[in-house]
Structures are given as C-alpha cells and as structure tokens.
Amino acid sequence: MPDSITATFSAPPASSIRSLAAASILHALVDPDSVPHSQLPAIHPTLLSAVNADPSCKARLFLSAALTPYFGITYLDRKGKRLPAVELVIRESLKLGVQNHYLDGIPPLFAAAELLNDPTLGTGRFKVPSERVAIGS
DSSP states (O other): OOHHHHTTOSSOOOOTHHHHHHHHHHHHHHOGGGSTTOOSOOOOHHHHHHHHHOHHHHHHHHHHHHTGGGTTOEEEOTTSOEEEHHHHIIIIISOOTTGGGSTTTHHHHHHHHHHTSSOOGGGSTTOSSOHHHHHHO
16 A cells, blocks of 8 residues: 555554454354353354355455444545545455455444444433434424
C-alpha cells in the first residue's frame, strides 16, 4: 500500500496479535469440537446455519478476523472522502474485490460492529420516546 495513502489513516493499525486473537475465538465458536476445553459458550445452531451452508461465509468471517487491526480506521481517498481502511486493504492490497462477497460483505460487517461497539442505553441513541415520535405528536 502506498505511503501516501497510509499517511491519511485516521489511526495506525492495531497489533497483528488482534487478528490472531479474533481468528482463534472465531475458530472456537465455529468449530467447538476442535478446541478442547473451550470456555466459550456454545452458539445456537441457527446462528451457525449460514456458516455451515455457505463455505464462502466462513472465509469472509476469517478474513474479517484477519482485518481486525483496521477496525474503526478510515482513510482519505483521492477525492478527499473518508472511507473505511478495511475496504482499501481488501481492494488494493489483497486485490480481492467482490469475488466471494469480500468487498461488499466485510466492510458492512465492520460498519455494523461499529454501531454495536457501545450498546449502552444511556448514550442518547435510544431515547424514549424517540425525537421522531415527539416531533410527530
């Protein structure tokens, strides 16, 4: 990846140990029989149905685990627009594109994870009643 692009990163990537930890946890969750004495609770089979039905789903999850050091990092493109760094890594460094839904599947997964990063109810995101309801009343 060119230095001119990495210089626009909003933060430096986290340690690669984060990738290893994420992949290890994912492996223990997806294939609990392969990890002896796992302390992780079993996942409901419904949540694993997509992983078991579509091999490319598992590949996307493990690639996502490998890209966790780029979680929350953005960069400036040529037009000055802020975009997720994980998208840049998939497109420019790994040259994967949309095959197996890497480019159109992993960045939205990271965006969803950012939304769920701090799910506390006291943050104002979950006002009761919501502002839209109050305006309509």
